[in-house]
Amino acid sequence: MGLRGYIMKRILYMFVLLMFVITLNFIIFAMMPGSPLERFASSMKLASQEQAEELLNRWGLNESLGSRYLKYVQNMLTWNFGRSFLGNRPVVQEISIRLSNTLLLMGSSTILSLVLGVILGVIAAHRRGGLFDSGSVLVSLTTYSLPTFWMGMIALMVFSTQLGWLPGSSAYPPVWDYGGWPAPLWEGSILGAQIVIPGPATIGGIAYHLFLPMMVLTLFQYGGYLLLTRATMLEALTEDYILTARAKGLKERTVLFKHALKNASLPLITSAAINFGFMLSGAIITETVFTWPGLGYWIWNSIIQLNYPAIQAVFYIIALCVIIANFIADLLYGVIDPRIKFG
Amino acid sequence: MIGLIILVLFVGISFAAPVVTPYDPTYQTYISGVYAYPSWFRYLPNNQHLSDNVLAIEKPGFDSPVALGDWDFNITTTPPTSEIEQPIEITYERESGNLRKGALALTFLPKAGQMLEDINATITRTFNYPYTGPPSRFRGYVTFQIKEIENVTLKISVFLEDPKGSKYVMCTDAYSQTTPKWVSVDSIDTIWQSGPLWRQFNNSDPAPRIFRSAGNYKYVVEAILLPKEDAGPTTVYFDDLNLRMFGTSFGILGTDYQGKDIFTDLVYGARISLFVGLLSAVLSVVIGLVVGLVSGFLGSVIDELLMRFSDMLLVLPTLPLLLVLVAVLGPSIWNIIFLIGVMGWMGFARVVRAQVLSLKERPFIEAATAVGAGKFHIILRHILPNVMSLVYVTLALTVPGAILSEAALSWLGLFDPTVMSWGRMLHDAQSQAGGIKVWWWVIPPGLCIAIVSLSFILLGYALDEVLNPKLRQRR
Numbered sequence: 016m017g018l019r020g021y022i023m024k025r026i027l028y029m030f031v032l033l034m035f036v037i038t039l040n041f042i043i044f045a046m047m048p049g050s051p052l053e054r055f056a057s058s059m060k061l062a063s064q065e066q067a068e069e070l071l072n073r074w075g076l077n078e079s080l081g082s083r084y085l086k087y088v089q090n091m092l093t094w095n096f097g098r099s100f101l102g103n104r105p106v107v108q109e110i111s112i113r114l115s116n117t118l119l120l121m122g123s124s125t126i127l128s129l130v131l132g133v134i135l136g137v138i139a140a141h142r143r144g145g146l147f148d149s150g151s152v153l154v155s156l157t158t159y160s161l162p163t164f165w166m167g168m169i170a171l172m173v174f175s176t177q178l179g180w181l182p183g184s185s186a187y188p189p190v191w192d193y194g195g196w197p198a199p200l201w202e203g204s205i206l207g208a209q210i211v212i213p214g215p216a217t218i219g220g221i222a223y224h225l226f227l228p229m230m231v232l233t234l235f236q237y238g239g240y241l242l243l244t245r246a247t248m249l250e251a252l253t254e255d256y257i258l259t260a261r262a263k264g265l266k267e268r269t270v271l272f273k274h275a276l277k278n279a280s281l282p283l284i285t286s287a288a289i290n291f292g293f294m295l296s297g298a299i300i301t302e303t304v305f306t307w308p309g310l311g312y313w314i315w316n317s318i319i320q321l322n323y324p325a326i327q328a329v330f331y332i333i334a335l336c337v338i339i340a341n342f343i344a345d346l347l348y349g350v351i352d353p354r355i356k357f358g
Numbered sequence: 359m360i361g362l363i364i365l366v367l368f369v370g371i372s373f374a375a376p377v378v379t380p381y382d383p384t385y386q387t388y389i390s391g392v393y394a395y396p397s398w399f400r401y402l403p404n405n406q407h408l409s410d411n412v413l414a415i416e417k418p419g420f421d422s423p424v425a426l427g428d429w430d431f432n433i434t435t436t437p438p439t440s441e442i443e444q445p446i447e448i449t450y451e452r453e454s455g456n457l458r459k460g461a462l463a464l465t466f467l468p469k470a471g472q473m474l475e476d477i478n479a480t481i482t483r484t485f486n487y488p489y490t491g492p493p494s495r496f497r498g499y500v501t502f503q504i505k506e507i508e509n510v511t512l513k514i515s516v517f518l519e520d521p522k523g524s525k526y527v528m529c530t531d532a533y534s535q536t537t538p539k540w541v542s543v544d545s546i547d548t549i550w551q552s553g554p555l556w557r558q559f560n561n562s563d564p565a566p567r568i569f570r571s572a573g574n575y576k577y578v579v580e581a582i583l584l585p586k587e588d589a590g591p592t593t594v595y596f597d598d599l600n601l602r603m604f605g606t607s608f609g610i611l612g613t614d615y616q617g618k619d620i621f622t623d624l625v626y627g628a629r630i631s632l633f634v635g636l637l638s639a640v641l642s643v644v645i646g647l648v649v650g651l652v653s654g655f656l657g658s659v660i661d662e663l664l665m666r667f668s669d670m671l672l673v674l675p676t677l678p679l680l681l682v683l684v685a686v687l688g689p690s691i692w693n694i695i696f697l698i699g700v701m702g703w704m705g706f707a708r709v710v711r712a713q714v715l716s717l718k719e720r721p722f723i724e725a726a727t728a729v730g731a732g733k734f735h736i737i738l739r740h741i742l743p744n745v746m747s748l749v750y751v752t753l754a755l756t757v758p759g760a761i762l763s764e765a766a767l768s769w770l771g772l773f774d775p776t777v778m779s780w781g782r783m784l785h786d787a788q789s790q791a792g793g794i795k796v797w798w799w800v801i802p803p804g805l806c807i808a809i810v811s812l813s814f815i816l817l818g819y820a821l822d823e824v825l826n827p828k829l830r831q832r833r
Contacts (some may be wrong), residue, residue, distance in 0.1 A: 032669075032670060032673050035670045035673075036673065036674070039674070043682065043683070156812070156815060157808070157812065160758055160762075160808055160811035160812050160815055161804070161807075161808045161811075162762055162765050162766065162769075162781075162784075162804055162807050162808065163766075164765075164766065164769050164784065164788075165765075165784060165800075165803075165804030165807065165808070166804075168784065168787070168788060168800055168804070169800065169801065169804070172797060172800060293675065295675070296675040296676065296677040296678055297677075299677055299678065299681075299770075300677070300766055300769075300770070303770065304788075314678065314681075315681070315770060318678075318681045318682060319771060326682055329678065330675070330678055330679070330682060333675040333678055334673060334674060334675060337673050337674075337675060338673055341673065
């Protein structure tokens, strides 16, 4: 079929998934018993008839299910999520405020865990059967089965409460909210866009707060990557070309990383891409443990406080992220694996 | 092997829960001090000041005349009279107790010609407080009933006397009417920070001021009668005089912010966590099995549809969906089990389907079809037993995920309020002020979750090795 046909098929599938997600969202929030709309409508019985009718009209609740659905689809596709129940700000604005925080935490920990897991996995595969191998497998299994939030709590307890080395909450020193942020390195506009390059003090403060959550998250994620890398590397190392490379006299490091890892990396890359998609839902727990003011923490607050526009929007965005991540993974798969390109 | 042992231990504990622990954690609170250390802490150096629960009075009621012997009585009058002429008698009344049989009766029969200003009767109990540090809080009880009273003002007060002789009044009240029923006075409760004792110490905790050292303390109930002219016979019954002291250490694992025993919580939580984990894993596996079998065997359109459907479900973010659905449907334990189960069948369905597809081509299936076996018969009798090994292994490996999901849900706050689970313990520890510092509250539940998960994983791997000989390594 070739690469182009593969990509087209994937794009089509992506749209099907998207519609499915939107529909499911609609079903949950509009039609389930105990759904927000019904609660809203039933509380309307207390108001006078005209008021009830007026509100129903304004919110479009008395239109048919089909037309409501179409409007919903349109809203979702144009990123119109409405206003949050708390604070009455547009949901898009609330999200954009917190998105950078979440990306900072989750992005950095994912990258770090990926690098750490791959390198350690390669070493473990290289020294198969040795102490390092069994030791790291055991450690990875253990950290995989520990509950994240529990380790987070213990880390907080040890480092933050008892030893007082690291702060326990928020993304930057709270004083900055009152005294202002430290001076940036450079501030100005390029082509009309505001660019701010933070100075060393800013970076230091943020890094100080970032350290503990990032460490805990990395500890949890690297286990999966280690196990996966080790498994694929073990398989790749049994191939003949490795033997040839060693016979040629190449350094062991070159053999491992340039030859074996490249060929073993296919499942790894797709797994990493898929994990990026699930990053946001993992963020919920982590950010709540550390009270990190990001998207995950906000999601949890919205769910607890039943802030339906926010929940809907976030749900949709997460599903969107997963769909896009899967698509990218499939794309990468198609590009890297020549069997698809030429088969 | 290790996994099996650990698992059996936990299952055993969960069944034995009501036997092992004397308290029901949902309802019993404040059985000891708040944030009490585990009691074995006392044996560590530098911790001699911790105290444990002390029951000052072993048998609070007066069940028999012998009980009177535990108490000391002292009667003084103003102006002083000799013993024979004292108008007060303290006896044991058999039939008049409060909750138990028997009470202590204090009878005042004014003798003709006696002009007394006041009569002071004390009932004292001496007990030994063996700890060098104060209790976390204490509570005194006195229950009395004024049977008859005529022209006499009766003042009843309760106080504590420390080894040096200082008196601390716990409560005091005056009465001049009969009380039809028993009056129970919970003289002070230091939890609620009220009462004469707190006021005595300028609204600060009385426990460390009073119990400053180990020694013999006295619990005194004092009745002062002030007879007026024409005073008549007066009878007061006392029962259930009790003093309980709650220590700063208790139990195997201490207590939490409400004084609940953490060990009890842990044991009861084992039941729920295991129950939820197993049940949701079973649900996942069953759904996955059915879908995989049907899809693999019946093939073509149904197969395509089911697989596309499961792919779509895979795309949905598990945790947010779980959160949303539980928030909408209500956090009951069955909802949680159902939702966790429904979230996890997709992977297994794929694996089963692959296995079925490969099994379908085997000659024995062809033979069965040739004989005329119906489709269901083939699935149930021939394919299913070959897939069972997969089922067991996947079941063992899915349970940790389910347990972790339930713990995560509880920790985020969506737990069933009527049950105690490990995730809920962690949630309480995080949300209560000062909870994070209390390591004996934070560590045990998480440790248990980790150990149980690990044991299931080990079990799964062991099962895998047993059922799949190809995986066995040469040792």
